[in-house]
Amino acid sequence: MKSIPITDVSSLKNELNKYKMGKKLEIPRFNQLARMAYMGRLVMTPLDPEDPACKSFLVHVQEPLGMAAHFIELDEDLQDTILILDSEQSMAMAGIMQAGVEERVRWHEALNERDFYFSAFYRPKDKETREENA
Template sequence: MKSLKVTNLGEIRNELNKYKKGKKFDIWQFNQVARLAWLGKLTLQPLDSEDAECKAYLAYVAYPDELAAHFLEPDEDLMGHMHIVDGDQAAALAKVIEQGVRERAALYQELRQRDFYFGHFFAQDTPDGSPPGEE
């Protein structure tokens, strides 16, 4: 944890301004966080919603499920922590979250409508030679 001397007011203002602007993830970190955001493992909140000058966001990166972690190999330093992110990257991450929700919802809708039983137990080749149920 970083500590500041209270005697130097200018130093405190400089530190506060750094927090108001937020910090950018590097490209590698951003991609890691964006993948987790797509999975719904990122929470964003304005750092100070009452200050119009403050563009930074608090970002909490949650741990992914075991299967996702196996394939994504996320950075342990990013997960389970709060980060102060600048407004541009936070806006981009919010779009990734929205895209992930839409794509996962479409996947679940497709899964809900899929008929496994007839595809496995009444397998008759279709006119084009493909198994039934795979259109």
């Protein structure tokens, strides 16, 4: 088992504080994670729920599934990984995730209300007469 020598407690605290701050992603990587968030493929949890000053989040990135896996590009090192994201980008990611959920809810509600039979088989009389006269 590997041990880490603790010689300076203040340097250890500084290292821990760096982790608590999280890190910012570059724009392309942020966009890749945002796509996963929009599809609901991120799991986010506060890094330290007991510390009110810690606003960073642990983010688990799940691989895209099904049809999305064919169209959504995700760097290999981001697939099925856990990141520590800073507070600003975490809040943005949570907003993107919420927007994706709301969009899927609207889509499912519209799908539930859609009448496929009448759109496939019903033609109004005036439309049929125009087609016959053409």
